[in-house]
Amino acid sequence: IRVEFLDYEVLDDYGWSLDDDDLFRKASHADLDETSHGRLLVHPDESLLEGAENRGFGWPFSCRGGACANCAVYLVEGELSQPANHIMPDDLAERGFRLSCNGYPVSDELRVVFNVKHLAELDDLIL
Ligand code: FES
Numbered sequence: 001i002r003v004e005f006l007d008y009e010v011l012d013d014y015g016w017s018l019d020d021d022d023l024f025r026k027a028s029h030a031d032l033d034e035t036s037h038g039r040l041l042v043h044p045d046e047s048l049l050e051g052a053e054n055r056g057f058g059w060p061f062s063c064r065g066g067a068c069a070n071c072a073v074y075l076v077e078g079e080l081s082q083p084a085n086h087i088m089p090d091d092l093a094e095r096g097f098r099l100s101c102n103g104y105p106v107s108d109e110l111r112v113v114f115n116v117k118h119l120a121e122l123d124d125l126i127l
Contacts, residue, residue, distance in 0.1 A: 001021075001044065001105040003051065007036040018074050024111055041060075042105055042127040048073065048080060048112065051101040059114050064101045069125040071101040071119050078110035087125055097122070 006027050010016070014030065016023060027037045035057060042051030049071050053057045062070040065085030073080075075096040080103030082088075088097060100114065117126055 001042045003110045004039050006113050010036050017107050048103045061101050066102040067100050073100045074113040074116045076111040077082050078107035081106050
């Protein structure tokens with residue numbers, strides 16, 4: 001499963017929004033370092049967080065059990081299943097937010113913004 005990722009901090013730094021249609025195109029042209037924007041492969045039996053870790057990336061997490069939202073990501077493309085979610089409210093899930101510690105890819109390609117825990121809506125949830 002091919003994953004293209006982008007760090008939310010970049011959006012903050014550049015003044016970009018999660019809703020920008022050309023977010024990943026802009027990221028490709030911005031000469032970002034490889035931990036902020038890039039691609040990785042996740043195996044079907046790995047959660048997105050595990051996949052990132054197993055390929056050498058240090059994405060944020062805390063409980064690893066679907067209860068703290070530190071590992072939250074925003075889906076721009078593709079879908080992640082969410083077997084354990086004790087914290088993400090339905091309205092945020094509907095907008096595309098998922099927990100990467102408990103997010104298993106169910107599409108062949110994903111585009112995600114990770115590190116979205118700094119977003120105001122999620123800040124209140126973080127334990
Ligand atoms: Fe706590 Fe994922 S690490 S919900």
